[in-house]
Amino acid sequence: MSVVDKPLTSTADAAEGPKAPARRRAPRPDDAKERGVISASDRKRPAVKAWLRIVQTILLIVLIVSGLGPLLWAAKASISSSNAIVSDPMGIWFTPNEWGNLLLAWNGARIGQSLGNTVVLAAGSTLSTLIVSVAAAFLLSVLRPKWGPWLSGAIIATLFLPGVVSFVPLYLTILDMPLLNVSLQDTFWAVWLPAGASAFNVVVLKRFFDSIPREYMEAAKIDGAGPMRILTMVVLPLSRPILGVIVLLSIVGSWKEFLWPMLVLSNPDLQPVSVMLPRLATGNSPLSVQMAAVFLTIIIPVVLFAVFQKQFLRGVGTAGGVKG
Amino acid sequence: MTKTLDAAPAARRRKRGNLTRWAQGGGLHAVLFAVPVVLVYAYFSWGPVIQGLILSFQKTNLIQPAEWVGWGNFTYVLADPGLVQASLNTGYFALLALVFGFPVPIILAVLINELRKYDTLYNALAYLPAIVPPVAAILLWKFFYDPDATGMFNTVLGWFGLGPFPWLNAENSAMPSIVLYATWAGAGSTAIIYIAALATVRTELYEAAEIDGAGIWRRIWHITLPQLRNVIFVMMLLQIIGTFQIFTEPFLFTGGGPNNATQTILLKIYNYAFINGDFGAATALSVLLAAFLGLLSVVYYFVTKRWSTA
Numbered sequence: 001m002s003v004v005d006k007p008l009t010s011t012a013d014a015a016e017g018p019k020a021p022a023r024r025r026a027p028r029p030d031d032a033k034e035r036g037v038i039s040a041s042d043r044k045r046p047a048v049k050a051w052l053r054i055v056q057t058i059l060l061i062v063l064i065v066s067g068l069g070p071l072l073w074a075a076k077a078s079i080s081s082s083n084a085i086v087s088d089p090m091g092i093w094f095t096p097n098e099w100g101n102l103l104l105a106w107n108g109a110r111i112g113q114s115l116g117n118t119v120v121l122a123a124g125s126t127l128s129t130l131i132v133s134v135a136a137a138f139l140l141s142v143l144r145p146k147w148g149p150w151l152s153g154a155i156i157a158t159l160f161l162p163g164v165v166s167f168v169p170l171y172l173t174i175l176d177m178p179l180l181n182v183s184l185q186d187t188f189w190a191v192w193l194p195a196g197a198s199a200f201n202v203v204v205l206k207r208f209f210d211s212i213p214r215e216y217m218e219a220a221k222i223d224g225a226g227p228m229r230i231l232t233m234v235v236l237p238l239s240r241p242i243l244g245v246i247v248l249l250s251i252v253g254s255w256k257e258f259l260w261p262m263l264v265l266s267n268p269d270l271q272p273v274s275v276m277l278p279r280l281a282t283g284n285s286p287l288s289v290q291m292a293a294v295f296l297t298i299i300i301p302v303v304l305f306a307v308f309q310k311q312f313l314r315g316v317g318t319a320g321g322v323k324g
Numbered sequence: 325m326t327k328t329l330d331a332a333p334a335a336r337r338r339k340r341g342n343l344t345r346w347a348q349g350g351g352l353h354a355v356l357f358a359v360p361v362v363l364v365y366a367y368f369s370w371g372p373v374i375q376g377l378i379l380s381f382q383k384t385n386l387i388q389p390a391e392w393v394g395w396g397n398f399t400y401v402l403a404d405p406g407l408v409q410a411s412l413n414t415g416y417f418a419l420l421a422l423v424f425g426f427p428v429p430i431i432l433a434v435l436i437n438e439l440r441k442y443d444t445l446y447n448a449l450a451y452l453p454a455i456v457p458p459v460a461a462i463l464l465w466k467f468f469y470d471p472d473a474t475g476m477f478n479t480v481l482g483w484f485g486l487g488p489f490p491w492l493n494a495e496n497s498a499m500p501s502i503v504l505y506a507t508w509a510g511a512g513s514t515a516i517i518y519i520a521a522l523a524t525v526r527t528e529l530y531e532a533a534e535i536d537g538a539g540i541w542r543r544i545w546h547i548t549l550p551q552l553r554n555v556i557f558v559m560m561l562l563q564i565i566g567t568f569q570i571f572t573e574p575f576l577f578t579g580g581g582p583n584n585a586t587q588t589i590l591l592k593i594y595n596y597a598f599i600n601g602d603f604g605a606a607t608a609l610s611v612l613l614a615a616f617l618g619l620l621s622v623v624y625y626f627v628t629k630r631w632s633t634a
Contacts, residue, residue, distance in 0.1 A: 035527055036437045037543045039534055048540070052438070059435055063449040066508060070464055071452065073476075089467070089476040128364075136361040145354035151361070158369045160621075164569050164590065165614040166372035168597045168606045169379055173372055175386070194368040196360075227353040256457045258572055263598070274459040278576055281463050290463065297460040305455045309448045316451070316513055317520030 071298060078102060078295035082287040098288065105292035109280055111273060115296060118255060118272035124188055125195035125254040126247055132196035133246070137205035138231050142217060152206075158199045170194060174264050190264035195254060201246050204318065208242045209235060245315030248308055255301050273297045380608040385601060397608035406584070406592065407609075414588045417499055418567040425507035426563060430556065432511060433518030434548060447516060454513035462576045465505050466492070469577075492578055495585040502573050502586060514559060521555040522548070557628040564624075565617050589613055 042048050076092055077085050079102065084095040106112040139145070140152050174184045174194075184190040212235060220230050236243070258274045265271050273296075280293055305312055380397055384390035401407065436446045453461065468476040469491035478488040491501045529547045538546065549556070571590040574580060580587040589609065597606035 035530065036522070036525075037434070037530060037540055037548055038438055039530065042540065055435065056439060059432075060446065060449075063446060067449040067452040067512070070461070070468075071456070074460075074464055085467075087474060088479075089470075089474070090479050132361055132364050135357045139354060139357040139361065143354045143357060145351065145358075148354075151358065154370065155361075155365060158365070158373075161373060162565060162569060162614045162617045164593070164610045164617075165376045165607075166369065168593070168603055168610060169372035169375035170368060171597070172375070172379075172386075172603065173367060177367065178371065193364060196364040197369040199369075227357070252455060256459075258457075258459050259575075274457050277459045277463055281466075287467075294460045294463050298456050301455045301457065302452070305448075305452070309444070309451075312455075313444070313447050313451060313516055316454075316516040 071302060074291060074295045074298060077288070077291035078105075079292070080288060085287050085291060101288045101292040102296065105289045105296060109276075109285055109289055109293055110268075111276065111280075111293045111296050113269070114271055114273040114276040115300075117270055118274065121188060121191050121257075121261065121272050122251045122254040124192035126250040128192045128196035129198050129201055129250050130243070130246065133198055133201040133205050134231075134236070134243075136202045137209050138227075138235060140202075141206045141209035142230065142235065143227060155199045155202050158197070159203070171263055185264055186267045186270060188265075188270065191254075191257070191261055194260070195250075198250075201250075204246065205239070205242065208239055212238050241311075242318075244308075245311050245318065248304070248311055249315050251304065252301050252312075376607045376610060379603055380611045381604075383604045386603075393604065397604040398612070401596075401605050401609045401612065404592075406587065407589075409584055410587045410589050410592045413499065413584075413586060414568055414570065414590075417503060417570055417588065418564055420500060420503040421506060421563065421567045422560070425503060425511070426560065428507055428511045429514035429518055429559075430549075430552070432515040433522055434544060436515065437519055437522045447519065450512035450515050452512065453509050456509075458509065458572055459576065461509060462505070462573065465508075466577060469501055493582060495583055498578055498582060498585045502570075502577055505577070506567075506570075506573055514563075517559065518552065518555065521552055525551040553631075557624075557631075561621060561624050561628075564620065568613065568617060 038048065038052070043052070073089075073092075077089075079097045079099055080092040080095050081098055084092050136151070136155060140148050174190045176183055184193070216234050216238075217230050220234050225233065256274065257272070258278075261272050262275045265275065268276075273293075277290075277293060277297060281290055379390075381392060381394060382390040383393045383396070432450055436443055436450070439446060470476065470478065471488065471490045471493045472478065473482060473488045475488070475491075477491065481487040481489070490497055492498050525548060529551070530543055533543050533547055569590055570588050571594065574586040574588050574591055575594070578586045580591050590613075593606045593609050593613075596602045596609065
């Protein structure tokens with residue numbers, strides 16, 4: 001679990017507020033980046049130097065080709081003719097641009113509308129995750145009722161259950177909500193609400209709230225602040241970095257959702273782009289329009305990642321620490 | 325409640341006093357915070373799990389009331405001639421992903437961790453595939469896997485005099501093709517987790533090993549990997565659990581074909597539930613798979629625990 005302490009404390013340091021005390025098991029000098037397997041003296045040896053350079057160059061080329069390559073290709077394919085894409089997929093770099101494809105995909109293939117749905121779904125799912133996870137983490141970390149351990153156990157238990165057990169019954173729940181007797185089928189709630197039950201985010205947030213010094217909350221309490229004010233004035237402002245990470249990962253996560261929205265949103269007017277795309281591919285729309293649609297689907301999360309890479313990478317590293 | 329009659333009013337008074345004290349002490353607030361949490365988890369997490377267990381012993385078509393059929397769904401599912409093939413395929417996918425896919429992020433992480441410059445660039449490039457929505461990526465890859473000589477991958481391999489390969493169109497290369505895609509899609513984000521873990525490796529150990537004259541390879545083998553051991557074990561279990569529940573990739577790439585070569589257990593569950601409308605059979609198979617994965621996790625935990633302490 002020590003894996004998680006480092007990124008978390010470093011995110012806490014990044015916050016405007018005073019430093020949260022680092023809760024490390026043993027004081028560790030911050031030389032983690034100073035050396036890995038290869039020592040400084042190794043690096044001075046010509047053979048090691050040459051090998052390192054070769055390996056790192058090959059790695060860079062491999063990463064560019066495999067990471068960036070498909071995206072760049074999709075970008076160019078989105079403005080190429082179907083003929084060029086089919087006959088010589090590697091030669092499309094030199095064919096004339098056909099900007100009309102993007103417009104055709106946006107309007108003709110209704111990618112614009114389904115992208116709008118994706119945005120609405122991602123925003124709602126993120127909000128629902130945030131509300132439920134913050135409430136749960138605040139409850140378990142700060143309010144600590146007597147029955148807290150029971151709730152905490154029940155939430156964490158869901159982490160260990162493979163998603164497959166609850167998949168079909170969850171669908172039936174959406175069709176006919178027990179006790180309420182309403183169907184959420186073909187409403188955005190069918191995607192938003194289940195997204196709230198994210199045990200993983202509860203664990204991450206609770207861990208972070210635990211690291212906030214109690215003195216702040218005690219002081220607020222003495223000044224007459226109730227739990228709600230402590231949450232909004234003390235805890236949330238101090239947790240901005242971790243909340244940002246959860247928001248980013250949740251947006252991208254819900255952008256990638258495919259099976260669940262396909263099942264609960266059968267109305268094409270409500271379907272997100274991830275459900276629309278496969279249908280487009282099996283339909284008879286030209287390849288160029290398909291590629292334009294693919295590009296339009298990819299571009300928003302990629303731009304989001306390009307802007308917030310640091311938060312993404314730190315967040316994923318933290319996530320691994322919790323899983324460990 | 326077991327008190328004598330005259331003690332009862334006092335007890336009631338004390339109880340009411342407890343209640344107000346409880347509310348003033350923040351108990352009420354705790355309940356208010358718990359309401360949305362419990363509702364969402366009850367409806368969308370705990371409830372469906374319990375309902376799944378119940379449904380697996382029932383026959384229901386959503387119109388008539390459900391009736392109990394005992395182990396009927398389980399015997400039906402286990403007798404399905406397609407189950408063996410689906411299980412073998414799923415196991416094959418898990419095995420291929422473990423042998424060829426699993427080491428990739430570890431190697432990537434160790435290499436990136438040795439960078440002294442531009443490591444964020446490498447990280448970002450490696451993570452990019454994880455950002456791309458799988459549906460869009462699969463559509464692209466499906467096109468790359470075009471079995472014609474003019475297909476993307478076949479064109480590139482053709483430059484080196486290889487191919488053309490049938491990729492998704494042949495029974496024996498369809499599953500490896502899906503594994504290749506899955507590795508591309510997953511390696512980057514897993515590598516980031518290993519990189520975070522590598523930052524905690526104790527560097528004194530490297531220095532000690534250097535004094536003992538250990539070369540770079542031996543340091544990786546005897547220090548880096550053992551220090552990562554626990555993370556590796558957890559990631560391996562998570563990957564196995566994940567690969568046994570593979571759905572989107574075969575569903576979109578091949579739909580289970582060619583000739584059922586990529587039919588997986590989750591595809592079967594999907595077909596039971598949403599093609600045949602047999603929710604009982606679908607949940608029964610889900611429960612079986614979950615039980616298998618649970619058992620696997622327990623065995624795995626005890627086996628790796630012995631290795632960890634050894």
